[in-house]
Amino acid sequence: MTRADVIAIGLAAAAVGATYAHFWQPAMAATQFEVRIAGQPSGRYALDGNRDILVEGRLGPSRLRIENGRVRFIASPCRNKVCVHSGWLSHGGDAAACLPNRVSISLLGDAEASVDAVSF
């Protein structure tokens, strides 16, 4: 191993470490979220302020709470409350749904791609 090797490998290791620091930050925070009812987009809300939103689903109103840049279901007229147990959502790409009530929310980050993936 030459001296240049030591320098190059050291720099390379530092660069790899830097990618961890850069790309493994907490996921990109979402800035807004979209509500869908029965698959149809019904509205977009900014993730700021603290407030509740009532969404009228098939069975009745689902209550969403926005707080500190996060959002969650806090009540829904369904049996198992899977949506409520999904808890707080704050990252782009996160989603929760109340299937019986046909209400779903998905969080949107700043980077929105037109396609998720291409497969062959």
Add this chain to the structure above:
Amino acid sequence: MPTPPSALTPDREDRLVAGFAALAIVIHVLEAGLPSPVPGVKPGLANVITLIVLLRHSLRLAVWVAGLRVLVGSLLVGSFMAPGFWLSAAGAVASLTVLALASLWNAARPSLRLSALGLSVLSALAHMSGQFAVAYGFFIPHPGLLRLLPPLLTAAFVFGLVTGAATVAILRHLPPAGPQRGARSAGPHPS
């Protein structure tokens, strides 16, 4: 006895390219048979051949050998023109670019010369970065993919060290390169 006239006579360099490319292709194909936990992660042992050709012969020959390996390797594996082929090609272009720059550096600064080990690590990282750029840019433009980059680069770094060490070991056992331009950069390096 006069040799029959021929428009295409392979010279010594052509034979070298063919031989080394054949070796690299065999390694490439064998490696394609290894199961891999994540697509894109593999040892890259075929790069040993590229490095040996670069250090013992010339960058031009190394480009030929790597290009032929990617092309013929993909034909044999059946991935020609499939995404895997483009990833492979992008990786080869990126790593050869880095090797070209490193060769310029070695020529300009003989006192701070990179050996096969350093070259291997740099080219492995370039290879991974190149194929990741194509994967992210064309095939999977999803922000989630970026989270794979650090572990992929870590794998490339480790495998770069491994193939580099293998190259150093092999170079030590090879006889000095023949009277070839660029042979100066060959010989076994004190390490």
